[in-house]
Amino acid sequence: MKLTQTLLAGSALALLGSAAAAQDMANEMTIVSWGGAYQNSQLKAYVEPYMAANPGVTVTWDESSSQAVAKMRAQEEAGNITWDLVDVEAADAIRTCDEGLAMEVDWDDALAPAPDGTSPEDDFGDMLVSDCFVPQIVFSTTFGYRTDMVPEGVEPPTGACDVFDLETYPGKRALNKQPVANMEWALLCDGVAYEDVYDVLETDEGVEQAFAKLDSIKDQTIWWSASAEPPQLLADGEIFMGSAYNGRLFSAIVEQDQPIGMAWDWQMFDIDGWVIPEGLPEDRLARVMDFLFFATDTQRLADQAKYISYGPARASSAPLVSTHADLGIEMAPHMPTDPNNAENTFVNNYNWWADHRDDLDAKFQAWLAQ
Amino acid sequence: MSHTTDTAGAGAGPMLAADGTPLKRSLNRALRRQKLRALMLIAPLLLFVLLTFIAPIADMLFRSVENQIVSDTLPETVETLSDWDHTTQAPPSETVYEALYFDMFVAAEAKEHTRLGGRLNYEMSGLSSLIRSSGRSLDDLGDDYLDALEAIDPAWGEGAFWFELMSGEGEAAEEVITARRRAVAQMTGDRLGGDTGFAPSAEIAALLPRTTRAYSDFAVFTALVDGDVVAEEDPWESVYVGLALDLQQADVSGYAGPGGDALRAAQADLDSLPLMPLSQFFDEEVDADWNDPEVWAVIQTYSPRYTTGYFLNAVDLQLTPDGVATRPERESIYIMLFKRTLFMSLTITLSCILLGYPVAWLLANLPSSKANLLMILVLLPFWTSLLVRTSAWKVMLQQQGVINDVLVWLGLVADNDRLVMINNQFGTIVAMTHILLPFMILPLYSVMQGIPPSYLRAAKSLGATNWTAFWRVYFPQSVPGIGAGSILVFILAIGYYITPEIVGGTTGTFISNRIAYHISSSLNWGLAAALGAILLAVVLLLYWAYDRIVGIDNVKLG
Structure with a gap:
């Protein structure tokens, strides 16, 4: 109740405009992110515009x-919250919320509605996987392969299941050193129906089946x-083929001009977004809510896609995605959410x-x- | 002082200092003062080390046995469950479900139940979501009861009416509210000072015990956590559930306090409520897993405030209701990882001795101009970032890397059959040997510098061969350096985690990689602390063994 009140107060202040509310808001903000190209996209798409609109606000990044x-x-535990806003993956958002x-x-109180008036809750839709989570982007774990190493007379690989096909596509593979995504792909490519994957994985036999499938490529995998x-x-x-985050592959292909192709089929969707640490003092919270309202609106999320090939988490942002800020190429075909890439997708079951x-x-x- | 020497010469009685006290005591006092002064000089450093190093480590290691969360979050459930016998394979009695309902309701309001779910999920998959989803369904029953109660008398939906009813008349049962405040404070970890502005009357507390408990929880929470006025807020749904349970047993016919008529009316019409036992509610409305004796067995097993569970997990065992059991082979990794960590650290230490000894010898015996240049070469990698050095090894060792390219070019290795030298134990050993080499060379060098070259010359002039002179004269004198270097390298190696993570692949990782995983990803700090404590114990044990066999006095760092 207190929480909602502060939230209400925070967004009300935000609506009043920064000038009137400035004295009630902290002027410093520590934002935690991943560094690299992704953090840069956040800096360009919403932190710099926000700072331009609110001179006097300083932002410190923590990677x-x-x-x-x-x-x-x-x-x-130390009772000293030094972070104001934290960028995490959906699974971590669930965990921090649970903890x-x-x-x-x-x-609906804290975020901006879509330009057509759709409520934020509907605009984000399924992306809202945890009560503490404000999604920003959809990224995917998908496969890249060396175009020059595809054997002659063979169609290049198209998706996750080709990684298990050592006969057609000999060569080393790379997979993430954790069960998430790999177990699902193993079952899916072993003939388990999409809807049944998690039910099967819950049984001991299902786990054995997934390991048996992975065993077939284990000695070829880094x-x-x-x-x-x-x-x-x-x-x-x-390696010939490996799983990677699509944005990383994008920069290797487009920005570094490497002979790498994308195999999108059965890409694994994941979501990245903000969480606010519990227990912020009121003035800092007010600043964070003000920033969050600005940084997650439809235009800002669409702007982010100029700098990195991750799909905006709002449905209303998708039509606004334009071209790459430096290279000028159309970004839409590189988005994991593009219909051509998203024929078969896998949505990570966080819970x-x-x-x-x-x-x-x-x-x-x-x-x-x- | 000269005076005392004179009296000592006389040899009569104890020696006395100038002020007449016995010399021994006077000396002791002076010494003690000196020691105290010395201690005060190092006190800032000692305090600093204690506060920033020893205390956090002790605090972290203590987590390996801590388990208060279960009994703090579900205090009454744990208490009532203690009589339950898990071997009957039957779910516990209605009392336990009642306790669970009220405990869980407070926990869900305080948002502590998810934390408990996370804790119990370490022991049984699925408990996290069971507890999380249960927290969401608890309101339903109370809402249904409230609808029926309001149909009997609309006053039941009013916060003010409830406040008046529960406050009652006559003597107040302050102890109830104090007990509830303590329980909520224990659960949330906050101090919860201040006044709740509410205390149930003793009569009501005796007549409606469950309602009183639920309402007191609500009052504590409303006043002290949310900072609202109790009388102005509608009570929690659990209060209605408590009332329905109490009215099934209590005799309210003689109650004369405020709200007595409403109570009697509600009791008379109690059948209009959709009454159901809480065991049935949990089973049918919340989640059928609450009917599973295994869930209850896990809660019972992990209800003590301190547990050996984490330590057992750390050695591939598990704590079950029937005692300690081995983990299925499919999940046993820790013993293997401990063995691997020890074996690889020893291998790295040995390779460091083999590679470092000749270098240190050269350093100690070359003319100083050349030795200085060599020294810079030894120290140069020392000043380079660890990550850079590790990544450089990747470039060297990978299949399309420098070494393989050279071997293929020389025709020693076929192009399609390149050596696998990274992402395995070999890669970790090579990279870590390189990284830790200076820690071996520097102590060796400083010890070797102290060995006079004349000894070797003397041995040779007495007829020893080069080998005998080295092995019988030089080498024994350099052993303290080997000892010091080995301890340094071994202890550093055993706790390494960045390098194995990057070049170790699946077979070259250490136990520290798992500790890092549990600290930063799975948040199972208890298990991480247990693994860390075991690792620390192993190092101390080895150190002790080393002291017994080689003697720690033989170690020289310079």
């Missing part, structure tokens, strides 16, 4: 998103843990993974070590 959950817990580390957000690895492995010619991750991770690590 700690990969350890965000642990650090938020440490801050909460009481992130604050619940009333989307397991990566940092997202910069697979594009590098592809660029070095170390299922929240329950089964520890269990499957132990099994997966034991399997890897065998």
Whole structure:
């Protein structure tokens, strides 16, 4: 109740305009993100415009998103919240929300409606996977392959299942060193229907089946843990095909001109967005809510796609996606959400993974070590 | 002082200092003062180390046994569940479900139930979502009851009426509200000071115990957490559920306090409420898993405030209701990882000795101009970022890398059969040996510098061969350097995690990689602390063994 009040107050202030509300808002904000090209897209698309509109506000970046959950817990235990806004993946948003580390957000109160008046809750739709989560972008884990290493007379690979086909596409593979996505692909490519994947995976036989499928390529696979690895492995010619985040592949292909092709089929969608740490003082919270209202509106999310090939999380932003800011190429065909790329997509079941991750991770690590 | 020496010469009685106290005591006092002064000099450093190093480590390691969260979040459930016998394979009694309902309701209001779910999910997959979704369904029953109650008397929907009813008349049962405040404070970890502005009357507390409990929880929360006025807020749904339960048993016919008539009317018309036992509610309306004795067995097993569960997990065992059991082979990784960590750290230490010894010898014996240049070469990688050095090894060792290219060019290796030298144990050992080499060379060098070259010359002039002179004269004198270097390298190696993570692939990772995973990804800090504690114990044990075998006095860092 207190929470909603502060939220209401925060968004009301935001609506009143920054001039009137300035004295009630902190002028410093610490934003946590992933660094690199992604953070740059946030800087260009909404932080710089926000700072231009609100002179006097300073933003400090902390590139700690990969350890965000642990650090938020440490801050909460120490009773000293130094972060104001944290960029996390959906799974981490669920975890921080469950742990009481992130604050619940009333989307319809705190966020801007779409230009046509659609409420934020409807505009974001299925992307709102946790009560604490304000989504920004949809990215996908998909496959890239070396175009010059495709055997002659063979069609290039089109999707995730080709990674298991060592006969047609010999060569090393790279997969993420964790069960999420790999287990689903293994079952899907072993003939399990899309709707049944998680039901099957919940049984011991299903887990065995997934491991059996992965066993067929285990000795040909390099397991990566940092997202910069697979594009590098592809660029070095170390692997023929590997899973990677689509934005990383995009920059390897378009910005660095590497001979890499995309195999989109059964790409795994994931969402990235903001959470607000629980327990911020009122003036800082007011500033964050003001920024959040601005930074997640339809135009801002569409602007972000100028700098990186991740799809905006709002339905209303999609038609506004234009061209790359530096290269001038159309961004739409590079978006994971583009109809040509999204024929078969897999939506990560966060809640299922929240329950089964520890269990499957132990099994997966034991399997890897065998 | 000269005076005391004189009296000592006389040899009569204890020696006395100038002021007449015995010399021994006077000396002791002076020494103690000196020691105290020395201690005060290092006190800032000592305090600093204690506060910033020892205390956080101790605090972190303590988490490996902590388990208060279960009994803090579900205090009454844990208490009532203690009598339940899991071997009967039957779900617990209605009392336990009642306790669960009221405990869970407060936990859900405080948003602590999800945390509990996360904790219990470590022990049984699925409990996280079971508890999270249960937290959402608890309101339903109370809402249904409220609708029926309002049909009997609209006053039941008014916060003010409730406040008057519960406050009652006569003596107040302050102890109830104090107990509830303590329970809520324990759960949320806040102090919750201040006045709730509410206390149930003793009569009401005796007549309607469950309602009183639920209303007190609501009052504590409304006043102290949300900062609202209790009388102005509508009570929680759990209060209506409490009332329905109480009215099934209590005799309100003689109650004369405020709201007595409404109570009697509600009791008379109680059948209009969609009454159902809470066990049935949990089973049918919330989630059928609450009927599963295994769920209850896990809660019971993990209800003590301290647990060995994390330590057992860390050695591939698990705590079950029937005692300690081994983990299925499919999930056993930690013993294997500990063994691998020890084995690889030893291999790295040995390779560092083999590679570092000749370099240190050269450093100590070359003329200083050349030795200085060599020293810079040793230190140069030391000043380079760890990540850069590790990544450089990737470029060197990978299949399309420098070494493989050279081998293919020389014709030693076929182009389609390049060596796999990275993403395995070999890669980790090579990269870590390189990174840790300076820690071996520097102590060796400083010890070797202290060995006079004349000893070797003397040995040779007495007829020893080069080998005998080295092995019998030089080498034994350099052993303290080897000892110091080995301890440094081994202890650093055993806790390394960046390098194995980058070049180790699946077979070359260490236990520290799992610790990092549990700290930053799975948030299972208890297990991470247990793994860390075991690792620390192993290092201390090895250190002790080393002291017994080689002697720690033989270690020289310079």
